Amino acid sequence: MKRLSSLNQLLLTIQHIYINTFALFIKKETVTYHCPVNFLATQNTVVFNILDDGAVGDGIHDNTDSIRRTILRATDHQAPCTVLVPGGDFLTGSLQIPSNVTFYLAANATLRASDNASHYSCVPSMTSDTGPCDYPFLLVDHAHDVHLRGEGRIDAGANSPPGHLVREYRPASNMLIPTEWKLPNCSYYSCRPKLLVVRYSSSVELTNITIMNSPLWTVTIVESENILFDHVTIVGDRRWPNNDGIDLINSRHVTIRNSNITTGDDCIAIMSHGPSSMFNITVENMDLQSTSAGIKVSAYERNSTGDMYDMVFRNVRINDTNRGLCVAPRWGSGRIANLLFEQMSIETRFFGLDWWGTAEPIYITGLSANAERAWTGLMKNVTFRHIVARGEQGFLVRGNTSILQDIYFSNVSLTIARWSNVSEHPSLDYRPSQEPQTSQANVDGLFAMDTNGLYLENIEIEYSEPKQYYYGQCLNISNVTQLIKTNIQCRNANFLTSGQTNWKAIDKIVIVFFFVILALFIILL
Structure with a gap:
């Protein structure tokens, strides 16, 4: 024995x-979260600076109209170009990013979401839990060749500063109950903006960027393909429900890599919400x-x-x-x-x-x-x-x-x-x-x-x-x-x-092999 x-x-x-x-x-x-300092200088692209349209980076001024004017100029350019958010704290309402645009946040740049409900518009939702409407802060819709990148960050303000958009705290479960917004056609328990929604789009890339404090799902990809996340940081309060990091819905050819996600709800959720197939999804080197x-x-x-x-x-x-x-x-x-x-x-x-x-x-x-x-x-x-x-x-x-x-x-x-x-x-x-x-x-x-x-x-x-x-x-x-x-x-x-114990052939082979080795061991002794 x-x-x-x-x-x-x-x-x-x-x-x-x-x-x-x-x-x-x-x-x-x-993992490093920065682009080369001379990134824009090395790109063969026309740059549209939001400062040229009157944006003020003091964290107080409403820059919605200014930034929308910059995006409109980029759209009218009708060729690949860059919208630049320079260093500063830029408060704004919802924005839509069109095709062939790189939306670049420079070092020390913060794009801060407004908490004014009138700054958000309904986008048809694919999920019953959010109701007929989504209200995204950033929207990419029926677009192609869109890039979000840079050394800056996008901040949607959930519990930032502490208590902002918080209705209640439950100490027993260490859970924050969010404030529900007064928005039409949305479910009560999910009536607040999502940070970024990409729908019916292709060739969309998020690289090197920090996205944080979303009141609802952080990044939602719907019916889209050829999507890349690379060196992205997503940060949400661990006590905040339904602030998922990345939600993939009926999308395909998606790569998520070299990134860091911290959230209260699911970090990465891959979901079927319709008849379209989802395939060729790769997630690698993640924290x-x-x-x-x-x-x-x-x-x-x-x-x-x-x-x-x-x-x-x-x-x-x-x-x-x-x-x-x-x-x-x-x-x-x-x-x-x-x-x-x-x-x-x-x-x-x-x-x-x-x-x-x-x-x-x-x-x-x-x-x-x-x-x-x-x-x-x-x-x-x-x-x-x-x-x-x-x-x-x-x-x-x-x-x-x-x-x-x-x-x-x-x-x-x-x-x-x-x-x-x-x-x-x-x-x-x-x-x-x-x-x-x-x-x-x-x-x-x-x-x-x-x-x-x-x-x-x-x-x-x-x-x-x-x-x-x-x-x-x-x-x-x-x-x-x-x-x-x-x-x-x-x-x-x-x-x-x-x-049940189901003795298959492989079990029997292992047992026989074990006793043969045991017998040899005893003989050698």
Whole structure:
């Protein structure tokens, strides 16, 4: 028994080193947020300076008309050109950026959003949760070849200065309740401006720019293609609901890279809200922090019939976040397929039930929102590999056998620990769902249910000391067909596993190989 125990310990140690070594290869690139000083001088472009149209950068003067005049001059130029926002604090109402324009914010430039509702106009919305109208601060509509860049920043003023646009503070959940604006044709709980909306456009780039303090979604990309985010910083108050970083809606050929996003709501949300397909989405070399989800893929509209496929998320660091990776359609009938999440580090903690999620590093569910809002689509071929995770909750995979299939975990390690100061312990959270919204349950390393095809390879799960009373099982698996497990290691769980054990050929090969090695080891001794 001592020899067997020593061999097991040796194998466990080797696997632990192998899996966690991948954390060293999650590349942390040095991100700089500036353009060369002589950027404009090196560009073969005509520059229109907003100062020439009377703009005043004192943070008080209303520059709406002045900046709109500058943009109109750029439009009339009818050739690629640049609108320059020089150093200063420029208060303005909503602006629309046309085709072939680079909107450049120089060093020490701030474009500050007005809080005067009359400065905003209705743009038809694609989402039922915001009502018929969106009210964007910046709009790119049916345009092409638009660039937002520079060393400056765009500030929409949510809780900046502290208390601005704040109606209430809830200390128990550390949540700010925003002021709802008096705007027509919008939902009460989402009646406030979005910072930037890009709709029905192509070849739009955001580079090197800082975008901050949005009252609602920060950047929304709707029915657009060939979109690039590169070296972008998005900052939102961690206590502010619905201030998502980037929302992609029915768009394709999108790259988000080398950027930093901190928000109260989802950092990156990829959503189907119509019949158009979404594909060729790449997210890489990112730093994300959220009181909601780091990355979310979902569908939540009656007409969410478009397919979502061929998406790659790699080299992402998610820290101090309520939910790490989330794939959770709730309404519609499209297909979600071929999603790859790889080379990631994830750290999650529980922020309390006022926020959706209970610190799940990986959360994949295919459930219906309610009887009237049903999800009848297919989710297939979702892969998580080379991931190092630490969280207060385990992984969760839940669906219906007919619509959730072929989920892969490979070379994944998870450490479960307790470090938040929230009084209640993490529970199962299916919101929004016709299932019980939340339910008390033990924290399992992997809870999987109602799935067709679950493949687990080189998985390490450890429960940290001190052991909590709600620690559950390493694997809690039920109603899963085609379950294949290879090299599962678990430490300090109350139980190793429950549910079905499906001995496939690969399991048998591993067992035979193990005993052959053991026999050779004994003979050599």
